[in-house]
Amino acid sequence: MMMMGDTFGSIGSSMASLFFIWATIQQIFPNHMKIAIKEFLLSSFQQLCFAQRVSDHFTNLFSPYVEISFPESDEYRYNHAFSAIETYLGSKATEKAKHLKGSQLKESKGLVLKRDEAKVRDEYKGANVWWEIVTSTDGERSYKLTFHHRERSVITGSYVQHVVEEGKSIDTKNKKTKLFTNNPSSQWVFSQNMWRSIEFEHPASFETLAMDPEKKEEILNDLVAFSNGKEYYKKIGKAWKRGYLLYGPPGTGKSTMISAMANHLNYNIYDLELTAIKNNSELRKLLTATSNKSIIVIEDIDCSADLTANRIKKESNSTKEQDKDENAVTLSGLLNFIDGIWSACGQERIVVFTTNHLEKLDPALIRRGRMDMHIELSYCTYEAFKILAKNYLDLDDHLLFKKIKSLFMETKISPADVAENLMAKNHQIDVDGSLNNLIKALEKRKNYQRSQQDGKMKKTNKFRIFG
Numbered sequence: 001m002m003m004m005g006d007t008f009g010s011i012g013s014s015m016a017s018l019f020f021i022w023a024t025i026q027q028i029f030p031n032h033m034k035i036a037i038k039e040f041l042l043s044s045f046q047q048l049c050f051a052q053r054v055s056d057h058f059t060n061l062f063s064p065y066v067e068i069s070f071p072e073s074d075e076y077r078y079n080h081a082f083s084a085i086e087t088y089l090g091s092k093a094t095e096k097a098k099h100l101k102g103s104q105l106k107e108s109k110g111l112v113l114k115r116d117e118a119k120v121r122d123e124y125k126g127a128n129v130w131w132e133i134v135t136s137t138d139g140e141r142s143y144k145l146t147f148h149h150r151e152r153s154v155i156t157g158s159y160v161q162h163v164v165e166e167g168k169s170i171d172t173k174n175k176k177t178k179l180f181t182n183n184p185s186s187q188w189v190f191s192q193n194m195w196r197s198i199e200f201e202h203p204a205s206f207e208t209l210a211m212d213p214e215k216k217e218e219i220l221n222d223l224v225a226f227s228n229g230k231e232y233y234k235k236i237g238k239a240w241k242r243g244y245l246l247y248g249p250p251g252t253g254k255s256t257m258i259s260a261m262a263n264h265l266n267y268n269i270y271d272l273e274l275t276a277i278k279n280n281s282e283l284r285k286l287l288t289a290t291s292n293k294s295i296i297v298i299e300d301i302d303c304s305a306d307l308t309a310n311r312i313k314k315e316s317n318s319t320k321e322q323d324k325d326e327n328a329v330t331l332s333g334l335l336n337f338i339d340g341i342w343s344a345c346g347q348e349r350i351v352v353f354t355t356n357h358l359e360k361l362d363p364a365l366i367r368r369g370r371m372d373m374h375i376e377l378s379y380c381t382y383e384a385f386k387i388l389a390k391n392y393l394d395l396d397d398h399l400l401f402k403k404i405k406s407l408f409m410e411t412k413i414s415p416a417d418v419a420e421n422l423m424a425k426n427h428q429i430d431v432d433g434s435l436n437n438l439i440k441a442l443e444k445r446k447n448y449q450r451s452q453q454d455g456k457m458k459k460t461n462k463f464r465i466f467g
């Protein structure tokens with residue numbers, strides 16, 4: 001079969017020959033003859049091009065081969081079939097391949113050898129097909145599938161579907177959780193490059209998460225019910241999605257809980273940085289490029305963009321405000337896109353918002369149905385401390401626990417600060433040393449909080465006297 005590259009190659013070599021002949025003629029012949037020869041050469045070249053086009057046309061007309069192209073993106077949206085094909089072809093038997101690629105994507109896992117060839121032959125129900133990865137001049141990649149036209153019905157009828165399903169199931173089996181972060185839109189090329197990703201290897205788990213055990217159990221059950229809820233969501237006619245709002249002071253485990261969720265469900269994380277997005281249209285593009293089985297996270301939503309309670313007061317229908325909305329991510333934009341994406345496209349998606357200041361958020365953003373579960377992560381309790389003691393010191397009980405328990409009742413300290421005190425210095429666990437450090441930290445904090453309280457009381461009394 002004649003390929004496009006061959007056509008350009010032959011026209012190119014014909015042109016090179018013509019230029020060479022013309023250069024020779026210029027040196028040998030007088031001027032009036034040069035003009036005649038030039039005209040002759042030009043008309044020959046035009047005829048040559050025409051003949052080439054006719055020949056291409058006939059080659060295509062009579063070629064017994066059919067081609068299907070699977071571009072990496074289609075109409076500015078990522079084509080998930082492309083990655084499924086990539087996985088399927090990468091996994092095809094490596095024994096016969098002459099070019100292999102070795103990678104170790106998780107340090108804990110072994111080395112994986114994959115086929116690394118631009119062209120791959122495959123067989124399906126007795127039909128031969130050829131896959132080739134091609135890159136256009138503007139950098140767009142696509143997989144080209146070539147097969148004989150007599151196999152058309154089997155290839156379009158079931159082979160293509162088989163490849164995509166097989167690729168997706170291999171992906172699910174070997175899925176390595178990924179953490180995606182959005183790139184600034186200036187770096188986007190069509191729908192590629194919107195998100196950059198790295199392997200997600202965070203050790204957080206629900207087991208090691210320090211919080212009230214009953215609350216933890218409730219969240220875990222909710223997550224598991226969600227991930228097994230395909231049929232249920234279909235039955236009740238609701239999009240398969242769930243929103244969690246995590247709120248609480250710094251260092252109480254909001255980000256840690258997101259990692260534990262991703263590890264537990266084996267979902268990817270899309271960490272959406274709203275400040276890198278110029279407007280609602282960019283936000284929509286980013287959200288539609290996320291895959292199923294993923295957690296879309298907006299951390300510190302109160303600081304991410306102008307989405308706080310004041311925003312709604314500022315919003316008006318004036319043209320000026322509408323212009324502003326076209327150049328910004330707005331609360332209504334965020335709500336529309338989240339509701340839209342949840343109900344229109346994409347399944348099995350979790351959206352998580354985190355905040356240190358629940359009171360600053362607009363009620364519309366966090367209403368039930370959008371954020372199905374509101375989870376408060378609070379200062380460390382004695383129950384939570386016991387989980388940290390088990391994690392860091394491998395300790396279930398200790399004489400000092402009683403004292404620590406009473407101090408927890410009088411002091412506000414984040415699990416992050418408790419963890420810091422329990423952490424082994426130079427990797428040597430020193431139970432007594434760590435617990436005493438914690439007691440010192442708790443007492444210091446207790447005194448500080450008491451002096452703050454006293455200061456406040458004095459101020460109030462002063463106002464009372466002068467008021």
Ligand SMILES: Nc1ncnc2c1ncn2[C@@H]1O[C@H](COP(=O)(O)OP(=O)(O)OP(=O)(O)O)[C@@H](O)[C@H]1O
Binds near residue numbers: 209249250254256
């Ligand atoms: N509930 C917890 N259980 C176990 N470890 C915790 C918990 N909370 C905090 N930590 C420890 O403290 C560190 C910081 O916690 P994390 O980043 O999850 O807090 P955060 O609530 O997201 O804080 P911020 O509001 O500042 O983002 C974690 O790496 C973890 O080691």
Ligand SMILES: [Mg+2]
Binds near residue numbers: 254255256299354
């Ligand atoms: Mg955090």
